[in-house]
Amino acid sequence: MSSPNVETSTDRVGKYQLMTAIIMFEIGSTPMFLLGIKAGQNAWMAMAVGAVAGLLVLVPCLYLQRLTGDTDWTEMLLQRLGKWAGGLVALFYALLLAYESMRNVRDFGEMANGTILPQTPKWVIMIVITTIACYAVRKGIFVLFRTIELFFPTVVMSYTTLVLFFFISDLPSVHRLRPILDKGIGQVLGEALPELISFPFGQVFVFLLFWKYVKSGTGFVRTSLAAYGVVSLFLTIMSVLTLSILGADVAQVVAYPFLEAVQLIHIADFLERLDIFVTLIIFLGLFVKLAVFYLASNLMVSRMTGLPERTCGWFLGIVIFAASFLEPSQTFHIWLGLKVQVKYVWIFQMLMPILILALTLISKRRGQASC
Template sequence: MSGRDDFIAAEPIGKIQLMTAIILFEIGSTPMFLLARDAGQNAWISMAVGAAAGTIVLLVLLSLQRVSGEQDWTEMLLSRLGKWGGGAMAVLYALIFAYESMRNVRDFGAMANGTILPQTPMWVVMLIISAIACYAVAKGMNVVFRTIELFFPFVALSYCTVALFFFISDLPHAYRLRPVLDQGLGQVLKHALPELISFPYGQVVVFLLFWKYAKEPRRAIRVSLTAFGLVSLFLTAMSALTLSIIGADFAKLVAYPFLEAVQLIHIADFLERLDIFVTLVIFLGLFVKLSVFYLASNVIMSRLTGWSGRTCAIILGPLIFGASFLEPSQTFHIWLGLKVQVKYAWIYQVVVPFLILVLTLFAKRKSAHRSS
């Protein structure tokens, strides 16, 4: 590897690191928002449908990685679309990933300001988390993935504990999930596609920048499918659990349905107010997501310019932080992300990778025909 590649991945990414990164990245802050809430008590079914569609997307992405061999997403674009076309498309993806990182910085600041740090200016929280992410990304891909690996046991144990406390407090009730499919399957599909492909499942496209660096590329496919399956089951279960506790009608009225459900936990007159604890867990998920998107944008920028990853990280950091103030309000921020962006994100998550896969297969078949 060159010096620049040493920064990107000084050593291969282990299968546990890859699995934990995919799991925590896909989870992110998703449990806080009851996605597809307009589907009512059937929102959890929409999550399951979205997960099934997301699995198909993942198979396309893994197939592209398999046939492209030792190339990451930037190299695939350059080899299939040429220097100028591929370069322009790669720049577009770098901007998209930086934008996604910015959205998570904004979410981090707004959630901190609205929960545990109401007296702290939002920009201070956003500046601190941006600086920490910049430091991690500047240290390289291995540092980011190792950090995520360290976070995973705490996050997994926390969610398992909260779920257990839900049942100990006798909060979930199946009747709140009925009637099932009362408006037919079409209503469920309407709220699942393409929104739930775009967020959160389709965002796994970012790992096209990292699969190349897996220690065992063939096992990386199995590891990624396993991680994605676990995430799908978890998000579907958490959606059903939240609905079974607070009901679909109330869930539509609050910003963070899962947090409202956690606030109802009350055990033996002393164990309560776990919403602060859960908020800290969500912060870890947000940090993972913003760091992975930041790293992906950084890798593309480093590839295209030839600059060191550290230099690119220092340039991108202030841009991501500054862009987080462009949206006039948190209401606009949420509307843009959950109502507008999700309707079009599938184009860069699914359509473009699929076209590159077709071009790659065509090129390989043409090459094989010439050889024969």
């Protein structure tokens, strides 16, 4: 079985590129939704708990990558489960990653159609973004990660500016965050687990497809943990801000709480209506997320079939675009993703890597014993 084209490259992913990729990927469109809102004004605590629990996905994945060295998730599955069982599991993961990419394509189309491009047919928006992602994926991991690196300063400056504007407009109020834990810690844990592990924190498992391409000596473990810490802190702060501006009652009934909060910014009778600005930032996050999932799925399909990545990229792009129309409505799309999928996908994000890690440890110990 021939290896993907990317392995022939002498180029490697740098420390800063890895950090920006993890941060941009994990953030994605998450700030737009106030996750854990059923916990009311304690939703920010649910986000923090989810971030800590997400380490149960990240740490085993990092340990597994350190043990296996220059291999990716597809190779790990084939080595530990065998050609047929490992191949079937790898195929499932390739489809799961393509499905996750499809969800972001659908999110992109729905959000663009409902905000800045209401007169444009949704399918036109979705085919354009899928084509752009396909082009980036066919260029390979190094081009995509460099592109994300270029996006990063713009996103950082934009979110920093918005937070500053919130305070200049005197919108946050600590009173909207009270009472704290009025229904006990159980409500917070119930909202955080397992949903917030599955999305967004557990999705970091996808980097099992990319860590092998990081430059040696860059400390990918420390870099990944640092990036994850930044994401956790950022998402928790954004939850606090959104709740302190809107309050739990309003945040529970609007479709996009963060966008609603941004629309309240009003400075000196001339700076207002920044919702288009923040929508563009979210679009960058959505593109990064759909492209990373797309690339990860493409790498797995290419390795399993032996076909060139560029060939697989076109085929997979057609599948992702076509599948984005399978869900009959936006309501169904959100229900399936945020109510159903999140209850089960953590199994594949956490338990399977832990299983492969256990098999790897057993194999290494047997190898040492035989020596």
